[in-house]
Each structure stands twice: as structure tokens, then as C-alpha cells.
């Protein structure tokens with residue numbers, strides 16, 4: 001029951017924010033329809049009494065009144081349903097917007113990396129389509145409360161003992177509530193199993209992964225693991241459903257016994273001439289209505305508890321530790337870099353992990369530096385880049401941009417001055433214009449700027465092959481878009497990065513992994529020109545993460561990371577002369593090429 005109040009508050013506030021007039025109209029129609037139900041019982045009692053007394057005219061009028069009330073009840077329910085439908089639609093869209101804002105409206109990635117956050121996000125996403133039903137349930141529950149109140153008054157006027165009947169109605173409601181809590185807990189425990197199960201199914205059937213799964217003959221292995229995870233989740237849910245069903249049946253049995261006792265009481269009173277037959281009809285009708293109302297209340301509460309959970313989960317998704325308590329205190333990114341970027345004893349652990357992925361890194365990167373980062377797989381290169389981009393905050397030490405701590409800067413402002421191409425770049429299966437324009441949304445409709453960025457990324461031939469040009473669809477996940485090769489997707493990702501104006505930080509994280517040799521050579525020449533241009537205009541720092549030493553050697557400053565520690569830093573010649581890990585890795589690669 002504790003979820004009921006937040007659920008009602010959440011749904012009614014949502015509906016009010018979406019369309020207050022529609023909400024009031026729906027509430028008035030529900031109230032009118034619900035008031036009609038107990039009044040029908042009253043008309044039936046009058047009808048019986050008048051008929052027995054031989055007053056046919058009044059009996060016919062009361063019969064007509066009962067029929068009119070019945071029509072009113074049905075019509076109001078029908079029209080209110082239309083109002084909920086529209087309100088629910090608006091509410092669902094509003095919640096989708098909030099969910100996207102919660103998932104991506106934060107500058108850092110810490111929360112998205114937390115399994116608990118990911119599970120909660122998945123649960124809310126699954127629950128959103130139920131918003132419409134929840135809103136309808138909230139309004140119907142209000143109507144039901146009016147009905148129950150009127151029914152209790154009518155029963156209490158007949159015999160105070162009969163007031164016990166609505167009270168007994170609370171038993172199945174409470175039992176239903178407890179049952180729902182059991183189901184919710186099981187749902188949360190089953191979520192990690194189901195998430196993994198869904199992922200395994202995606203791997204076995206997804207367009208990108210099906211090839212490898214087929215060639216490796218991995219389908220039976222993946223399906224067996226999927227089956228195991230799914231069964232673990234289903235077992236948890238199955239047990240909870242059985243216990244919930246038993247609880248609900250027990251509650252309903254209690255009410256059924258009370259119902260039988262109430263009928264027995266009035267029938268006995270009628271036999272002894274204490275009550276007229278009309279009262280017996282009234283009690284039978286009201287008790288039958290009450291039984292229906294209790295059943296409906298249980299269903300509505302179940303729906304509302306889901307909405308309450310969704311409200312709690314949405315709250316849980318709100319960032320607990322905002323990057324800045326007060327955004328107006330945040331410092332803006334400089335227009336140009338004069339001093340550069342300084343890392344002071346920077347350490348980092350991913351959320352939920354105790355392992356230091358970066359360990360006490362101290363370094364000065366003067367403005368205009370072309371920086372390259374090398375190291376073996378898992379050394380922490382991409383993590384360092386993500387910290388520089390402000391996607392994570394260091395768990396120890398600080399990063400200073402022109403002397404200002406990045407933790408005190410407005411992350412969105414800093415990120416707006418960064419051009420990136422990550423190794424796991426996004427493949428946005430939208431129009432070519434969207435895929436590129438998302439790099440600088442202010443210029444998404446600027447055809448000349450988009451074409452220039454595509455040209456600079458050597459992606460003009462890719463664009464020329466897309467029917468419809470900038471407005472043509474790429475990708476085949478939906479619609480009939482052009483299917484692209486890995487290298488072509490990467491060129492589009494680079495064009496996206498190159499669309500960004502006046503960046504202060506240029507990041508290419510393994511940019512050439514999917515390019516052919518000629519394209520790679522051209523890419524680096526273009527990148528070098530861009531770096532030279534940005535360096536002259538804004539003092540930008542460029543960061544290249546690469547395993548290819550032929551390109552790394554061009555950098556002004558090369559960092560060598562090993563197990564998260566900065567073991568060497570300097571120019572190519574200097575590092576070769578010094579011996580150590582860089583020289584070892586360089587000579588190893590040179591020997592392979594020789």
C-alpha cells in the first residue's frame with residue numbers, strides 16, 4: 001500500500017502536466033458513472049417495495065430510472081475511456097522523454113556502467129507501455145472509492161453489522177497488495193538473468209553477431225546459456241506467482257464468507273418480518289456490487305503498484321551525485337587553450353570495481369600538442385581518453401584545463417568543444433544527414449558544412465552511393481537503407497567528428513581499425529592537417545590512441561601506459577634511445593613488417 005500514494009501522485013501529476021482539462025473531464029465522467037451503480041441498487045429496492053405494495057406506476061418509473069442509471073454508467077465509462085486513452089498516450093511520450101533525459105542527460109557515464117542502473121533502466125523501459133492502463137486505473141480507483149463510500153452508507157443504514165462487509169473487503173485488497181510486492185521483488189531479482197538471457201539471444205540472432213556465431217557453431221552453446229538464464233529468471237518468477245496466487249485466493253475466500261453471512265443476516269431478518277423484502281434485494285444487489293468492486297480494486301491496485309514501482313525507479317535513476325550542485329557555479333570552457341591540459345596524480349576505478357585502471361598519472365600536455373597514447377590491450381588508453389573527455393571523473397587526483405579543474409567546469413560546455421572518433425563509434429541507422437549532423441546539431445541542416453565534413457573524412461564516395469544523398473537512409477535494421485561496410489561506417493563516424501567547429505580536444509581512438517591501408521594513410525594526412533589547423537586557431541590538443549607505431553611516431557608527445565601506470569613519456573626518438581617498453585614494442589612491430 002506504501003506504493004499507492006506515490007503512484008497516484010506520479011500519475012495524476014503526469015496527467016495534469018500533459019493536459020489538465022482532459023484530466024478533469026475524465027475524472028468527472030468516472031465519478032458520474034460510479035455514482036450511478038449504488039443508486040441502481042436503491043432503485044431496485046424501491047421497485048420491489050412499490051410492486052409488492054401494488055403501486056405499478058411508481059414501480060415502472062423506478063424501473064426506468066434504474067435503466068437510465070445503467071445507461072449513464074455504461075456511457076460515462078465509455079467516454080471516460082476515450083479521455084484516458086489520449087491522456088495515457090501523452091503520458092507515455094512524456095515518460096519516454098524523461099527516461100531518455102535520465103539516461104543521457106548526464107555528462108558522465110558512471111551510472112550507465114552500473115549494473116543496477118542498467119537493470120532499473122531496462123525495467124522502466126519495459127513498464128512504460130503500461131502508463132495508459134495505470135492512468136485509467138488511478139481514475140477508476142477514485143470512482144471506486146466514491147462507490148464504496150455510498151455502498152457503505154446504504155448498508156450501514158440498513159444494519160450497522162453490515163458495515164463489516166466493506167471492511168472485510170479490505171482483506172483481499174491487502175492480500176493482493178502483499179502478493180504484488182512478492183511479484184515485484186521477484187521481478188527485480190529475475191532482471192539480471194533476463195537481461196543476460198536477452199543479450200545471449202541478441203548475440204545468437206543479431207545481424208552483426210550471427211556470422212561469427214554461425215561460423216563458430218556457437219548457436220547451441222549460446223542457446224543453452226540463454227535457456228539456463230531464462231530458466232533461472234522464470235523459476236524465481238514462477239515461485240512468486242504461486243505464492244501470490246495463494247495469498248489472493250485466501251483474501252477472496254475471507255470476503256466470500258462475509259458476503260454469505262450478510263445475505264444470511266438479511267434473509268433471516270426478512271423471515272422474522274424485521275426487514276421488508278426490498279431491503280433483502282438492496283443488500284443482495286449491494287453485496288454483489290461490492291464483490292465486483294473488491295475484485296476490481298485488487299486489479300486496479302496491482303496496476304497502480306506497477307506504476308508506483310515505475311515512479312520509484314524513475315526516482316532511482318536520477319543522478320545521486322550530480323557533477324555540479326549548481327550549474328551556474330560551473331566554469332565555461334575557454335575559447336582557446338593557452339597553457340594546455342595537466343593531469344595531477346590521476347587515478348581511476350570503474351564503478352563497482354576495486355581495480356585501478358589508471359594509477360597516479362601525472363603529466364603536462366602543452367596547448368597545441370599532438371599526443372599519442374600506446375600500450376598493450378587493457379593498459380587504460382581508452383579510459384584515459386574518456387577521462388579527458390569528461391565522461392568520467394577521476395576517482396583520485398584532478399585534470400586541469402588551462403588551470404581550471406575539469407570537475408568544476410560545465411561538462412556539457414567542455415564536451416561541446418571536443419571532436420571524437422571512438423573505436424566503438426555509433427552506427428546511427430538514420431538519414432545520412434542525421435548520422436553526420438549529430439556531430440554538431442546546429443549544422444544538421446547545413447548541407448555545405450555536412451558535405452565538407454564528409455569530404456574531409458574521405459567519405460564523399462560513400463555519400464555518393466546513398467540514393468537520396470544527405471536525406472537517404474543508411475543501414476538496414478529497419479527500412480530499406482544502404483548497407484555499409486565497417487570501413488565506410490568508420491569514415492562516416494570521422495565525418496561526424498570533423499563537423500565539430502573549433503574543438504579544443506581532438507580524439508581519435510583506434511580510428512583506422514576498419515580502414516584499408518590507402519584510406520588509413522589518407523585519414524592520417526587529413527587528421528594531421530586538421531590538427532595543424534586547430535592547433536593554430538585554438539591551441540587544440542589532439543590525442544591519438546593507436547597500436548600502429550608508423551603513425552604514432554609522428555606525435556609530439558607519446559605516452560606509454562602499462563597496467564594503468566604511465567611508464568614512459570617523450571618524443572619518438574627520445575623513447576627509442578631510452579630503451580624500455582616503447583622501444584621494445586616498436587622494434588617488435590618493425591620486425592613483423594620487415
Ligand SMILES: Nc1ncnc2c1ncn2[C@@H]1O[C@H](COP(=O)(O)OP(=O)(O)OP(=O)(O)O)[C@@H](O)[C@H]1O
Pocket residue numbers: 113350351353357375376377378379380381382383384
Ligand atoms: N565500463 C567499464 N567497466 C569496468 N571496467 C572497464 C570498463 N571499460 C574498460 N574497463 C576495464 O578497464 C581496463 C582498461 O580498459 P581500456 O579500454 O581503457 O584499455 P585500452 O588500453 O584502451 O585497451 P585496448 O587497447 O584493448 O583498447 C580493462 O581492463 C577493461 O576491462
